[in-house]
Amino acid sequence: MSAQKLTITRLGGQGDGIAETPRGQIFVPFTLPGDVVNVAVEKGRATLMAVLEPSPDRVTPPCPHFGPDDENAGCGGCALQHQADEPYREWKRGLVVAALESRGIDAEVGALLTTAPGSRRRVVFAARRTDKGAILGFNRASSHQIVHIDTCIVASPRINQALPELRRLATAVAVGKEAFRFAVLDALPGLDIAVDAPFNLKETDRLRIITAVRAEASVARLSFNGEILIEKQPPELSFGSVVVNPPPGGFVQASNEAEIVMADLVSGHLAQSKRVVDLFSGSGTFALRLAQHSHVHAVEADGPSLNALDRAARRAQGLKPVTVEKRDLFRRPLMLAELKAYQGLVFDPPRAGAEVQVQDIARSTVKRIAAVSCNPTTLARDLETLIKGGYKILSVTPIDQFLWSSHVEVVALLERTKR
Template identity: 80%
Template sequence: MSAQKLDITRLGGQGDGIAEGGQIFVPFTLPGDVVNAAVEKGRGTLMAVLTPSPDRVTPPCPHFGPDLEQAGCGGCALQHMADAPYRAWKRELVVSALEGRGITAEVAPLVACAPHSRRRVVFAAKRTDRGALLGFYRAGSHQIVAIDTCVIATPRIVEALPSIRRLATAAAVGREAFHLSVLDAVPGLDIAVEAPFKLSEPDRLRIISATRTEAPVARLSFNGEILIEKQPPQLTFGSVLVSPPPGGFVQATAEAEAVMGELVSDHLRKAKRVIDLFSGSGTFTLRLATQSHVHAVEADGPSLAALDKAARRAQGLKPVSVEKRDLFRRPMMTAELKAYQGLVFDPPRAGAEVQAQDIARSAIPRVAAVSCNPVTLARDLEILIAGGYRVLSVTPIDQFLWTSHVEVVALLERPKR
């Protein structure tokens, strides 16, 4: 490993600064920085900022930065970057992904995300001789960095960190690292523990007893098994209350979800019948059902059951039907899509390449494509465009603040033949 003086000229796709020549990636640096870095195999460890970039600001979190003793939790990549250039860079991630597929489309300004708005956070934990170590993995490693605050999580999650740490200690019956997914819901936190070890009956009873005394926690599950539910955790999708399953997928922030819901609902407003693919627990289905008949398709049974239960209890919705189906193994065929005038799909990061091919052959007038991965979204949009669809708008949404991840909503229509 050698120390080098480097001029940082641009940012890479993961938020690392790239030195002149494009061969050395240095985390925690920005274009315009002149730095000393220890370099090994194309990666630099920041040692000192000799000349700071004009875009450099003081990070708001004490756990952010290259200091191996005091910071470096790995949850964020760009807290040291001023807002305007940060937002421009994040929007450019979407522009570049589209251009990489030869797609010309107007990309809207980035919809900003406020600090302390992330309602779902996944912590890493590990048993130690002094209780559980709770925090986030350091970037590029399996080392857990302990935290006592977090500037992206909701205030209720931050205030509950001592409770979460105590419950992690109760659950740490094995030596392996494990995860706690914490959802800020009503009336309290929903904690889903996922671990590579099993619980004995005394372990279960001890965790249940510990959870009873932690007021912020409404429910705790272990590897999908609900151990204690004081009250069912609930979220509101549009105007409908839903109790998602333990560890079930939800959008990271309520504000971003509302923006996405509005974009999709407005685009599909004239559709009498809509199909929602990869529906989850009903983020879009239950909003769309105020104006259209909706068929929701999802592979995860508990999420689909939560959607169905919520729809049956809600007042003022048009009919909602559900179908459990793995759309990667068995996509909706073109013939099955004939009954619908609108479609929304929100797949995992891998995208929906095979499903997009059937959508491209359909006659559905309006499609909304939602994704947390601009690269796979661009691939799927290319398929739809080749099938005759036209992109009307692309909106990037920053619900993953200070990271390299960005949510995108693309709206398409099939011109009348």
Template identity: 85%
Template sequence: MSAQKLDITRLGGQGDGIAETPHGQIFVPFTVPGDVINAAVEKTRASLIAVLTPSPDRVTPPCPHFGPDDENAGCGGCALQHVADSVYQDWKRGLVVAALESRNIVADVAPLVTCEPGTRRRVVFAARRTDKGAILGFNRASSHQIIKVETCVVASERINQALPALRRLATAVAVGKEAFRFYVLDAVPGVDIAVDAPFKLTEPDRLRIINAVRAEQAVSRLSFNDEILIEKQPPQLDFGRVIVNPPPGGFVQASNQAETVMGDLVVGHLKKSKRVADLFSGSGTFALRLAEHSHVHAVEADGPSLAALDKAARRSQGLKPVTVEKRDLFRRPLMLAELKAYQGLVFDPPRAGAEVQVGDIARSTVKHIAAVSCNPTTLARDLEILIKGGYKLMSVTPIDQFLWSSHVEVVALLERPKR
């Protein structure tokens, strides 16, 4: 490892600054294009030592836990709080543009839809037992070390207010030496906690945790490895005008603000379709909004999420019919004959995308398609398949659901031209 003076010229795909040298590119976290720095270099990676000349696009991070490693900073949750908004937004939109260009897809990518700090409603904390109770926070970047956080500028006010309660409950849960995860959802009437842990609980452990939750007003439910230990009141989320009780640890869009934008884009594109298929539907983020205009068939592999969707649809007045099907679309995609029933379709798969399913959609007669993804790379692959199948890409909208990170949500709308 050697100390070198470096000029940072641009941002890489993970948000690290890049310096071009005679020996190749060097990636330096916490730097900004235009910075002149001293850095400790090891092969293609470097650690920031000092900023010699700051870039005009360098700003003061709003979070005390953000920055190069020290006892309070380096939590690993954010990568780009130190970059001016204009540069950050152009860079994040550029991730989508680059992914499409890699597949030779020509598209007019819309400006990034921004989300405000303090709007993240779903946060995953890491926790571990210590001699002084449990530590709860985020893993330092590329490390298993947990950095304790006193506040999170990305998370909602309700989650921040609940942090002392979360630490107390983490201490109650931490019966094993191994690290575990606290999946925290900001819901009504209180936060919903789903614990994912590599250890087991005894009956005395269960009773102690249940009593600990009873004492915390901020918490409505706690589950441990998918088993509900206590539910004081069922957590509630609004999907459009429909109230849903999400299952423990079930998939939920990270930001309600982003979800509203995504829902408006999807519904606006598909609302004239008499019958719509919602693939990888989760608990009904899109299905229950679409059901205000269309007959919806929701397909999802996760049984509890599908049950939550079905229950919400059945007890809501004024919706068009909603049918549900438990099905693993990776192993058993909807086939061409099944797709003939639908004029509209939305799919929102995990990060791996929906390559096999999209192959059948590309050969279908479905008129309008909304493709939603948190991974521009796999989305671009799936869009290429649809475009080669004859679909026209109408719009691409990047949404900053994952503020100050290298992740971006995208909604792409397609249409099959009349033949």
């Protein structure tokens, strides 16, 4: 490991500063373009030792856990709390612009729509047993070491207030020595905790955890590796006017604010479509809102999520018909003949995108498409396929659902212009 003085020239895709040197690029976390820094370098990656000359875009991070490693900082949950707001917005919007340009797509990218601190309703903590009880927090950047946190400024006030309770519950769960995921959803009427762990529980462990949950007023449910151990009250989420009981650990948008923005874009674009198909529908984020005006067919591979959507649709009043289909769209995409029934389509796949499925969509007669993605790179690939098939991009909207991170949500609206 060697010490060097570097000048940072730009930000990389993960939010690290990049310095150009005779030996190639060096990535420096927690730095900005214009910073002059002292770093310790090992294998092309550097540890920030000191900022000698700060960038004009550098600001004081609002979170005490953010920044280079010391006894209080080192949390890897955020990447860019030290950057001023305007250049931060430009950088994050630029991730979408660069992804589209890499595919030769000429489309205007709208201004970044941001969410406020404290708006994350779903947070995935890392936890592990220690001699003093469980440590609960987030991994250090590029590390499996967990940083204890006392507060998380992106998480909802309810989750922050419950951190002592959550740590007690993590201690009750921490049977094995291995680290585990501790996902917390701020739902009604209480927190929904889903533990994903590489160890098993004995019956005495289950009873201890159940007793611990009963003592914590803020917790509605706790599941372990998909099995509900205790449900004091069924957690609820509202998708528009429809109340859904999400399954343990099921996918939901991380921020309710961002979900509403995305849903408004999708619903407005597809409002005139008599029949709509929702691909990768989850528990009904879009399907149950679209059913206010359209017949909706929801397709999803995860059975519990699809069952939650179906139950919610059956209970709700005033919706158009909603049908559901359990189907792995990666292995068995909807074919051209099946797509003929729909005038509107929305897809919101995992980060891998919908490469196989969009090949059939591109040849279909579906008039309007809403493409939702948390990965601009795979979205750009899928949009390229649709454009080649005769679709035109009407708008591209980046949404900062994951504040101060390198992740950005995108909604692209398309319309068929030719076949």
